[in-house]
Amino acid sequence: MEEAYAGRGASAASAKDPAPVVGYVGADVPVELLTAAGLRAFRLTGDPESGSDLGDRYLGRGVDPVARSVLARLLAGAFGDLDRIVVSHDCEASLRLFYALRELGRVEPGAGLPGVYLVDLLHLPHRTTARYNRRRIGEFAARLEAWTGRPLDVAGAMAAHDVRRRLLAAAAELRRAVPARLTGRQFLAVAGAPLPVNEHIPLLERLLAEAGRLDEHAGKRVFLSGSDHDTPHVYEAIESDGHVIVGEDHSFGDLSVTEPIGAASLDALAEHYHRSGPTAHRATAGERAAHAAAAVRRCRADLFIAYSRDGDEAPAWDFPAQRAALDIPSVLLERQEYGRADLAALRKESPCPM
Known part of the structure; x- marks a missing residue:
């Protein structure tokens, strides 16, 4: 198990699991749906040792350094080939990272970043919040079916x-x-x-x-x-x-x-x-x-x-x-x-x- 952790974040590729790879950021990404779609879910992590200059350029130094490091590693190709990126709105830094990735995909297509999708779940203790989240989960499930072309095994x-x-x-x-x-x-x-x-x-x-x-x-x-x-x-x-x-x-x-x-x-x-x-x-x-x-x-x-x-x-x-x-x-x-x-x-x- 520690050997598995030691290689964490180095590459999303796996010879054992050739499924398309979705890198994700944030605690609110429903990874169960990625599994249901037959995709390999890979949580993206930063690296305190490698610096975040590339991420700082787009996010600024006022954002949580984890988000800046993740962006820097994505731009440097540290995670290997990702088919998609999914980000949740679990904190402000994750949301800022999503906006940066979406804008980079629009204005700098040469950066080679995959398409990015936001799962916007909320945590207020209200029925309206519960209904909002149910709709967002349903939309994400539908998007995964559109990506893969097959129904989900929920x-x-x-x-x-x-x-x-x-x-x-x-x-x-x-x-x-x-x-x-x-x-x-x-x-x-x-x-x-x-x-x-x-x-x-x-x-x-x-x-x-x-x-x-x-x-x-x-x-x-x-x-x-x-x-x-x-x-x-x-x-x-x-x-x-x-x-x-x-x-x-x-x-x-x-x-x-x-x-x-x-x-x-x-x-x-x-x-x-x-x-x-x-x-x-x-x-x-x-x-x-x-x-x-x-x-x-x-x-x-x-x-x-x-x-x-x-x-x-x-x-x-x-x-x-x-x-x-x-x-x-x-x-x-x-x-x-x-x-x-x-x-x-x-x-x-x-x-x-x-």
Whole structure:
């Protein structure tokens, strides 16, 4: 599984799966429909090591550096051949990326970017929002049928993704064990392996079958809140300092491990994405605080770290309410460089013997 994660983002191509490849950005893309269409879904990620100059040129430096890095990598051809790109409106940076890709396709066709489509789902707690999302899901399903020229296997795809959800939930329990049987970095690899669901399932089954032979991981148990982490860099920095990340609230980690949907219908799928979260960009501070308190108890965490990346300020706004709701020490790492964690600030607030 870690080998699968290590190759993440390098190329979307797969000799094992010759299906057309759709790169996607954002937590609200209904990947079940991509599977139902017989497409290979590949979540696009940034790279803190490669720079973002090309992305900065079109997005400016005020946008979350993950979006700028993804755009730079797309323009550099880092993902190989993509047939389409799908972007969701899960945050402002994703929406800005969509507009940039659409405009680049219009004015610079020589850039070689594939066509881009926006899935615009909302998360307000209203019936009108639910109806809006159902219409957007239906439009996306119709667009996929037009792209592929065949009907979608919605029932088969949703059943397969529900199997993966159950397996991921079981893997998440390994990390919550005391002592943890997976590190945070390892779980990030498990949850985010860039594999089609039919390839991911047997790897998860093998991991769970070998759970009794996994190493135990001691250290101060950390719950990590805030910005998304699309690479393992920050996890590696924190865990190399004597901590073990046993939970988080971003879309590449625990928030991707949801309850099975059950009903194989577009209505059920729309409802699932309507109530997903709560991320820092689409939930209130009170909702985030309540979620943090419950998750910290479930993970039996010793330390709460709120991480806010430079260009992604929303997570820092939630920290006062989160800290007030917790009964464990809490630390805010604010305005962090993409892929980096200020360990000096962390050690100052929470000394951890090495």
